[in-house]
Amino acid sequence: MASPPSPPSVIHQQRLDQLAAFLHTGEQILAAWDAYSEEHTDPDSWPYDDESYGRRAARRDADTWVAAAQIRPFARELVSTAEVQLQQLPARAVQSHWPWHLAGAEDALDQLDAFEEDYRARLDDLPPSARPGTEAYDDLIDARNAEAWHALNELALHAPVILAIHTTTQRTPPRLEAVAPRPAPTAPAAATPVARR
Known part of the structure; x- marks a missing residue:
């Protein structure tokens, strides 16, 4: 017997967790590359061994492409949800750079x-x-991964805003105008005087 489908909020949280995992993996890949590059280049940043350096750079690019592939099927949906959440937040809770980051993430995608x-x-x-x-x-x-390296970096740079907006949304009540007003209470019928002739 098939299990019932997960509610949208559960699926969304799972995707946010996958985004966080991608960002963490990306940081690890970049830190490992920086350490390698520093150790295997001269003071002017020229590699000691071009061939080995190129192979290591190709591995960095491939690892980053594979990590991003885990979130790309639903990344645009995460951006769209964050845009909606942003519109519902009160101005005092919004960071001015958030819309720019969302646009940057969409451009990278x-x-x-x-x-x-x-x-x-x-x-x-x-x-x-x-x-x-x-x-x-x-x-x-290898050529695809190398050419995509800048866009992958841009995605890693801008995507954390999705997590920031989500966290702020969870902690902040929506703007008053975003909440539907309650209907005014009506007087009970018994309280209305009946005219007699």
Whole structure:
């Protein structure tokens, strides 16, 4: 017997948790890369070994792409929900940079979708022999990940605002004008005098 579907609030919280996990993973990937880069470059930031450095950068890009792929199917919905929540918050609870961050997250998702579409078309143009593990296939995936690196960074930079808006919404009552007014009480029928002739 199938279990009943989860209510929207439960699903939304699960997706927020996945977003938080992506952001945490992204921070770890970037910290590991910074440590590697500092150790394997000279004072002018030139790598000691170009080939090893390039392989390590490709791994960073691939790990970040894979981490982002976990949230991209529902990331736009998270942005849309945050936009609605933002409109319902009182002005005193809103940070002025939040709308800018939401727009930045949406722009990063647009870029990632464009990379995905472009590289799927390029993969389709490869010969049937080009499969994962072959040079032609792997080079194309590495190129996609490298080109998407900036957009992935932008997503990681802007997406925390979704969590911030959600947290503020949970702690702040909505604006008064966002709440439907209660109907005015009506006098009971017995209190109305009846005219007699």
